[in-house]
Amino acid sequence: MSLADQVLAVNDDLPIRTDKPVHSGKVRSVYWLTEEDSRRLIKEKGYNVQPDAPLAIMVISDRISAFDCIWHAEGGLKGVPGKGAALNAISNHWFKLFRENGLADSHILDIPHPFVWIVQKAKPVMVEAICRQYITGSMWRAYSQGERNFCGIELPEGLEKDQKLPELLMTPSTKGILTGIPGVPEVDDVNVTRSDLENNFEAFNFRSADDIGRYEQLLEEGFDVISKELAALDQIFVDTKFEFGYVTDAKGNEKLIYMDEVGTPDSSRIWDGAAYRDGEIIENSKEGFRQMLLNHFPDPDILLNKDRMDERFALARDNELPVDALMNLSKTYTEIAAKITGNKIQLSQNPKAEIIAVLRDEYGLID
Structure with missing residues (x-):
């Protein structure tokens, strides 16, 4: 076969x-x-x-x-x-x-x-709940270009790439295109502040303003559970995305739940702890594949610039990657899964x- x-x-x-x-x-x-x-x-x-x-x-x-x-x-x-x-x-x-x-x-x-x-x-909450424990990726790119305010949170001067942040940062963005929210552009995946959520909780599908605190608690506790488990395996939980929604149980109780996927190499960055202590980043997540793509094509701006989506789709459609690129990723996914689950x-x-x-x-x- x-x-x-x-x-x-x-x-x-x-x-x-x-x-x-x-x-x-x-x-x-x-x-x-x-x-x-x-x-x-x-x-x-x-x-x-x-x-x-x-x-x-x-x-x-x-x-x-x-x-x-x-x-x-x-x-x-x-x-x-x-x-x-x-x-x-x-x-x-x-x-x-x-x-x-x-x-x-x-x-x-x-x-x-x-x-x-x-x-x-x-019933989904229309927020991509992003948590960051280290400054890297898109946040580092923005920070290195002088940006200091992220979702209403002010970051200190002098941070270095891949450094641990002073505290766990929650940087939510919109899930889908939301209309009629003051100060929030009508495009998918734009950063929002806590006050955006509080002032427009119904537009984001929260049942009440109090549920914003509940979602933050579940976000922080979920991040903490995964982070501690990974630390025991000498892996660093760098950042991740959670999604939430409401369901009703058999007794008629409505409750806020986790949905989509959590703590995976697709939705999170996971670094090898030993390598990080030696000043090296080894990605046990999809981020390594993203970096490979940026290095593989002569014009990486196509992959980073949302104004060039037509070119980007054509790039993905018309180019066969080396088999090794997907097999290396297979090894990353299956090995981190075996490490986390024990199977x-x-x-x-x-x-x-x-x-x-x-x-x-x-x-x-x-x-």
């Missing part, structure tokens, strides 16, 4: 019973179950949700997205072997720890296969056939 066969690149063509269009994102595809199937599964499996809660099957892929584009390699390799399973395994591990530490639940109700989650519908990531021989079998035989979702 070829390497390309072991990669799940297309994940929106599974024969899962649904009466709605399949929503396919950069990495995951979402299949909304029929009302009948949702009710049946809630009853059969005893999920802690309302009897009429809409459920979905969320299938991850091995696609690799960077700079808002999907990349591929020579030889028909359209993803990173082991990436999907590694991302899900890491998220599952952190979500379980969050529950054990009494923080909050996630949107995941069941894990039928390493590539698959059964999730409940949540080796097994590559599926045929992930699509496995998913179809389990959803048909154990969940009755495929005819």
